[in-house]
Amino acid sequence: MTEVKKIATRESYGRALAALGAEHEDFLVLDADLAGSTKTAVFRKAFPERHINCGIAEQNMIGVAAGIAAAGKVAFASSFAMFAAGRAFEQIRNSVGYPQLNVKIAATHAGISVGEDGATHQCNEDIALMRTIPGMVVMVPADDVEAEAMVRAAYAHRGPVYMRFSRLATPVLNDPQNYHFEIGRGITMRDGSDLTIVATGLTVSSAIEAAEELHRDGINARVIDIHTIKPLDRELILKAAKETGKIVTVEEHSVIGGLGAAVCELLSEELPTPVKRLGINDCFGESGPAKELVAKYGLDGAGVYKSIKAWLQK
Numbered sequence: 001m002t003e004v005k006k007i008a009t010r011e012s013y014g015r016a017l018a019a020l021g022a023e024h025e026d027f028l029v030l031d032a033d034l035a036g037s038t039k040t041a042v043f044r045k046a047f048p049e050r051h052i053n054c055g056i057a058e059q060n061m062i063g064v065a066a067g068i069a070a071a072g073k074v075a076f077a078s079s080f081a082m083f084a085a086g087r088a089f090e091q092i093r094n095s096v097g098y099p100q101l102n103v104k105i106a107a108t109h110a111g112i113s114v115g116e117d118g119a120t121h122q123c124n125e126d127i128a129l130m131r132t133i134p135g136m137v138v139m140v141p142a143d144d145v146e147a148e149a150m151v152r153a154a155y156a157h158r159g160p161v162y163m164r165f166s167r168l169a170t171p172v173l174n175d176p177q178n179y180h181f182e183i184g185r186g187i188t189m190r191d192g193s194d195l196t197i198v199a200t201g202l203t204v205s206s207a208i209e210a211a212e213e214l215h216r217d218g219i220n221a222r223v224i225d226i227h228t229i230k231p232l233d234r235e236l237i238l239k240a241a242k243e244t245g246k247i248v249t250v251e252e253h254s255v256i257g258g259l260g261a262a263v264c265e266l267l268s269e270e271l272p273t274p275v276k277r278l279g280i281n282d283c284f285g286e287s288g289p290a291k292e293l294v295a296k297y298g299l300d301g302a303g304v305y306k307s308i309k310a311w312l313q314k
Helices: 009-023 041-046 058-070 081-087 089-097 112-117 126-131 144-156 203-216 234-244 259-270 290-296 301-313
Strands: 027-031 051-053 074-080 103-108 137-139 161-164 187-190 195-199 221-225 228-230 247-254 275-280
Touching (some): 009 027, 009 041, 009 103, 009 144, 027 041, 027 058, 058 074, 058 081, 058 089, 081 089, 081 103, 081 126, 089 103, 112 290, 126 161, 126 228, 126 247, 126 259, 137 144, 144 161, 187 203, 195 259, 195 301, 203 221, 203 301, 221 234, 234 247, 247 259
Parallel strands (some): 027 051, 074 103, 103 161, 137 161, 195 221
Antiparallel strands (some): 137 228, 187 221
């Protein structure tokens, strides 16, 4: 059996920036002394005059990005999610969100899959924070193909964007020849009629694995990749809820304020539907190998399958 190719989406971010840089000259890339980790070093090597290392000063980096955007350019500001969304929240809110500037925030090393860096660096709250900023687009790619397409869409979009990239290598699920990305439009990865698994980021592959196991039990699960959490694809989720009657959300983020919350907010207002949220359950992470942590918190394929089976048996 052929092994599935795996690529960390932070790698995809670096490659996409370099490719865009060869096509467009109206954007700059900023980093907070983490170019090797966020992979903006790929862009820096190709276009050193358009890369700015702001040092370990994330709040200032966002201010510089806002100035660049106010001057008519596009700015990509890059750091770890804990620092980009957490440390610089006030600057993102007031200097980027309030004036609706053309700043693209690229946050790498999000969620428990950061691994050995531990709870202080495992940001499980960033999606919740960014969703609260008016006009902010919030996106999380499922794989390499989607990540590269997402960076291009973020560049083309007028206004602030938050993108979340993983440190852990994840399976490539999409065919680049046939893939189409559109902000605010989810993708049905697998059809099914008994329930729908709505996932984002690296948990999309987990959802597909779980659906395959459920199929062996005679349960046909639909799988939807929600790469854009804000604006949410209301039409696709409402259609799935109406047709399958049950929804399970899966995310490498707190169940408070993330994808699960967004789906529940929609369904509670438009079409009340039983929902099971899988994610980080109001706790901090811990230090350990990334794959082991993903499994411990029930977000690998086996964990998602087990949780869904237990929920259905109730």
